[in-house]
Amino acid sequence: MKPYSDPRGRYGNYGGTFVPETLMFALEELARKFHRAKSDKSFKEEFEGLLRRYAGRPTPLTFAQNLSRRYGGKIYLKREDLAHTGAHKINNALGQALLAKRMGKRRLIAETGAGQHGVATATAGAKLGLKTEIYMGRRDMERQRINVFRMRLLGAEVIPVDGGSQTLKDAINEALRDWTKSVEHTHYLLGSVLGPHPYPEMVAFFQSIIGRETKEQILEEEGKLPQAIIACVGGGSNAIGIFKEFLAERVELIGVEAGGLGLKTGRHASRFGDPKRGRPGVLHGTLTYVLQDEHGQILNTHSIAAGLDYPAVGPEHAFLREIGRVQYVSVTDEEALEAFQILSKVEGIIPALESAHALAYALKLAGSARRDEIIIVNLSGRGDKDLFEVERVLHGAL
Numbered sequence: 001m002k003p004y005s006d007p008r009g010r011y012g013n014y015g016g017t018f019v020p021e022t023l024m025f026a027l028e029e030l031a032r033k034f035h036r037a038k039s040d041k042s043f044k045e046e047f048e049g050l051l052r053r054y055a056g057r058p059t060p061l062t063f064a065q066n067l068s069r070r071y072g073g074k075i076y077l078k079r080e081d082l083a084h085t086g087a088h089k090i091n092n093a094l095g096q097a098l099l100a101k102r103m104g105k106r107r108l109i110a111e112t113g114a115g116q117h118g119v120a121t122a123t124a125g126a127k128l129g130l131k132t133e134i135y136m137g138r139r140d141m142e143r144q145r146i147n148v149f150r151m152r153l154l155g156a157e158v159i160p161v162d163g164g165s166q167t168l169k170d171a172i173n174e175a176l177r178d179w180t181k182s183v184e185h186t187h188y189l190l191g192s193v194l195g196p197h198p199y200p201e202m203v204a205f206f207q208s209i210i211g212r213e214t215k216e217q218i219l220e221e222e223g224k225l226p227q228a229i230i231a232c233v234g235g236g237s238n239a240i241g242i243f244k245e246f247l248a249e250r251v252e253l254i255g256v257e258a259g260g261l262g263l264k265t266g267r268h269a270s271r272f273g274d275p276k277r278g279r280p281g282v283l284h285g286t287l288t289y290v291l292q293d294e295h296g297q298i299l300n301t302h303s304i305a306a307g308l309d310y311p312a313v314g315p316e317h318a319f320l321r322e323i324g325r326v327q328y329v330s331v332t333d334e335e336a337l338e339a340f341q342i343l344s345k346v347e348g349i350i351p352a353l354e355s356a357h358a359l360a361y362a363l364k365l366a367g368s369a370r371r372d373e374i375i376i377v378n379l380s381g382r383g384d385k386d387l388f389e390v391e392r393v394l395h396g397a398l
Contacts, residue, residue, distance in 0.1 A: 008197060009031075009196070009197020009198060009200065009201060010197075011200075011315050011316045011318070011319035011320075012319040012322060012323070013280070013287070013319075013322075014280070014286070014287050014288050014315035014316070014318040014319050014322075015197060015200060015286055015287060015288070015315035015316070015319075016196070016197060016286060016287050016315075017196040017197045017285060017286075018196065018282045018285050018286065018287065019176075019196050019285045020180060022180050022183070023176075023179065023180055023183065023196075025183070026179070026183040027196055027197065027198070029103070030103075030187075030198060030202075031197065031198040033099060033102070033103050034099060034198050034201075034202050034205075035198075037099055037102065038205055043098070043099075043102070046098060047094065047095055047098055047206075050094045050098065050127075051091065051094065051209065054084060054094070054127065055083055055084045055090045055091065055094060056082065056083055056084050057083065057091075057209065057213070058213045058217070059078065059079045059080055059082050059083050059210075059213065060079045060082065060217075061076050061077070061078055061079070061213075061214060061217035061218060061221065061376070062076065062077045062079050062349075063075075063076055063221070064076065064077055064343075064346075064347050066346045066347055067342075067343070067346055067347055067363070067366075068366070070346065071363050071366040071367060072366040072367055072368070072369045072370075072371065073227075073365070073366040073369030073370070073371065073373045073374070073375050074222075074371070074372065074373065074374045074375065075362060075366055075375050075376075075377065076218065076221075076226070076374065076375070076376045076377070077347075077349070077376075077377050077379045078210060078213075078214050078242060078376060078377070078378045078379060079379055080210065080238065080378065080379055080380050080381060081349070081351065081352070081355070081379050081380070081381050081382035081383075082382075084123070085116065085119050085120050085123050086116065086119075086352075086381055086382040086384060086385070087116040087119075087120065087352065087380055087381030087382070088207060088210060088237070088238045088241060088378075088380050088381065089116045089117040089119070089120035089121075089191060089237075089381075090120040090123065090124070091206050091207050091209055091210070091241070092117075092120070092189075092191065092203050092206040092207055092237060093110075093117065093120035093121045093123065093124040093189060093191075094120075094124050094127075094206075095202075095205070095206035096124075096187065096189045096190075096202070096203075096206065097121070097124035097125060097127075097128050097130060097187075097189060098124075098128065099187075100130065100187035100189070101128050101129075101130065103187065105130070105185060105186060105187040106130065106131060106185050106186075107130060107131045107132070107133070107182070107185055107186040107187070108121060108124070108125050108130045108131070108132045108133070108186070108187055108189050109132075109133050109134070109135070109175050109178050109179060109182075109186055109187075109188050109189070110132070110133075110134050110135070110175065110188070110189045110190070110191060111134070111135045111136070111168065111171035111172045111174075111175040111190070111191065112134055112135070112136050112140070112147075112151075112168070112171060112191065113136075113137070113140050113144075113167060113168030113171065113234070113306045113307050113309060113310065114140070114144055114147070114305065114306040114307030114352070114354060114381075114385060115136070115140070115144040115146075115147025115148065115150070115151070115306070115385055116147065116307065116352070116381050116385065117191030117192075118134040118136060118147060118151050118156070118158070119147050119150045119151055119154070120191075121134060121156070121189050121191070122134065122150070122151045122154035122155065122156035123154055124189075125154075125155070125156060126154050126155050126156075132154075132155065132156040132157070133156065133157045133158075133159060133178075134151055134156050134157070134158050134159065135159050135161055135171040135172075135174045135175045135178070136148065136158055136159070136160065136161060136171050137160075137161045137164075137165070137166035137167040137168065137169075137170050137171050138160045138161060138162050138166040139165065139166035139167055140166070140167055140168065140171070140306045140309075141158070141160055143306060143388070143389045144306055144385055144389075145388070146384065146385050146387075146388070147385050159174070161173075161174050164300075165300045165301070167300075167301070167306070167309050167310070168234075168306070168307075168309055168310045169283075169284075169298065169301075169310055169311055172190075172194075172195075172284050173284075175188055175190075176188070176284065176285075190203065191203070191235070191237065192234065192235025192236060192237040192314060193207075193235055193236050193237050193240045193314035193315075193316055193317070194235040194236075194284060194286060194288075194312065194313075194314050194315075195284050195285045195286055196284075196285030196286055197286075199285075199286075200286065200314055200315055200316055203237050203240075204237070204240045204241070204244060204316065207237050207238065207240060207241030207244075208240075208241055208244045208245065209241070210238065210241035210242045210378065211241060211242045211243060211244045211245030211246060212245050214229075214242055214245065214376060214378075215245045215246065218374065218376065222374060224374070225246070225249055225250070225251050225374075226251055226374035226375060226376045227251070227252060227369070227373045227374055227375065228251065228252040228253070228254060228362075228365060228373075228374075228375050228376070229242055229243065229246060229251055229252070229253050229254070229375075229376045229377075229378070230254045230255075230256060230358045230359075230361055230362045230365070230375065230376070230377050230378070231243070231254075231255060231256070231358050231377070231378035231380065232255075232256045232257075232258075232305075232308060232354045232355060232357040232358040232378075232380060233255035233256060233257050233308075233313060233317060233328065234258070234269070234305075234307050234308040234309070234310050234313075234354065235310060235312075235313065235314050236255065236313055236314040236316070236317045237314070238378050238380035239255050239317070239378065240314065240316055240317070241378075242376075242378045243255075243320075243326065247320075247325060252327070253320075253325065253326045253327070254326070254327050254328075254329060254361065254365075255317060255326055255327070255328045255329075256328075256329055256330065256331050256357045256358045256360075256361045257269060257270040257271065257272060257273055257308070257313075257328060257329070257330045257331075257357075258270060258301075258302075258303035258304075258305060258308035258309065258330065258331070258333075258336075258357060259273065259330035259331050259332040259333070259335070260301070260302040260303050260304075260332065260333055261302060261332065261333060262332055263330065266299075267302040268301065268302060268303070268330065268332075269291070269301035269302065269303045269308050269309055269310060269311065270330040271289040271290065271291055271311070271312065271313045272289060272313070272321055272328040273328070273329070273330040274291065277291045277292065277293070277299055278290070278291050279292065280318070281296060281312075283298060283311065283312040284312065286312075286314075286315050287315065288312050288313055288314065288315040288317075288318045289312065289313050289317075289318045289321075290311055290312045291311040291312075292311075298311050299311055303333065304333040304336060304337065304353055304389070304393065305336065305352070305353035305354040305356070305357065305386075306353075307352070307353075307354040307381075308354050308357065329361055331357040331358075331360045331361050333393075335357075335360040336353055336356040336357045336360050337353075337356070337390065337393060337394075338360065339351075339356045339357075339359040339360035339363060340353060340356040340359075340383065340386075340390060342359075342363070343356070343359055344383075349379070349382075350382060350383035350384070350387075351379055351381070351382065351383050352379075352380060352381035352382060352383050352385065352386060353383065353386045353389070353390070354380055354381060355377070355378070355379045355380045355381055355383075356383075358377050358378060358379075358380075359377050359379070362375050362377045
């Protein structure tokens with residue numbers, strides 16, 4: 001497949017730059033410096049060295065033998081949960097922090113929902129000597145308090161956001177307000193393939209290591225490509241990261257959104273799955289699919305997984321859906337919680353609730369797969385952060 005983005009950061013009709021004029025210079029500078037860095041041998045060597053010697057890459061591709069025997073097919077797990085800090089977020093955090101340092105920035109700011117991006121940003125800031133401040137919705141802070149403590153332990157300041165739904169959307173709003181006033185010395189380390197150009201392209205570039213490793217590993221293990229690759233989709237960085245390398249291959253690519261309490265209830269985060277509420281709109285600087293009411297007001301979302309609890313999706317995902325290259329489905333809270341427990345008990349791996357959404361759909365798909373059909377699930381993070389939330393839900397009501 002040929003490249004489909006243009007110099008303005010457009011993916012077909014999606015993407016672009018919709019921000020106040022005060023941020024245009026910073027974004028243009030960031031785009032220039034990023035494109036120069038990704039072609040610079042010394043930058044690439046330093047970044048790849050950090051991934052190998054600090055972040056623990058390559059992460060393994062694990063054959064889930066017990067799951068495969070029970071459900072069908074040959075299920076493999078790309079183990080981003082084993083990367084330093086426990087999720088794929090460290091890849092992008094190190095890349096952007098390294099770029100920020102080369103640009104002469106002294107301070108990092110970021111948003112976080114599930115807390116993994118915040119932890120990764122705090123980690124990168126500590127490693128590279130940059131002051132770090134993280135915006136996080138008050139509701140997310142309560143359900144991800146382990147990660148709040150980790151961020152503070154790593155030296156970052158965690159700033160509670162009390163406005164709106166007190167989740168990821170509101171944290172991004174506050175981070176953008178901060179950046180508008182501090183662009184001269186601050187880099188906004190956005191955590192997903194969202195936001196204005198060049199962020200979707202830049203985050204995808206730093207996360208594409210996932211797909212490159214996966215292709216090499218499955219060819220070495222099986223001598224052929226998989227039938228399907230499945231990843232959860234909030235903003236969509238882990239999914240784009242693993243999909244990129246396979247876009248030109250005859251491999252089914254499936255993104256799994258948060259179905260929450262069910263699409264009919266309206267309490268979900270399925271931008272593609274709810275045609276009444278999900279349609280093109282602008283949010284946080286980019287044109288993409290957004291959950292909104294009939295007047296264009298952004299709707300509150302719900303997911304048991306804090307990292308999927310967001311009303312928009314990355315513009316590249318909107319384009320890939322439009323051209324039919326990626327199929328997007330949804331999984332409910334209940335289904336994800338069941339998959340969370342199954343993987344823990346059957347394979348001895350506790351996944352993040354976000355990743356459990358992808359696993360839940362993979363188990364459905366495996367039921368109709370031939371024994372030799374390969375299904376790869378991107379296990380984007382580990383479940384330590386979700387233990388208190390899962391315990392609360394299992395002993396109460398969703």
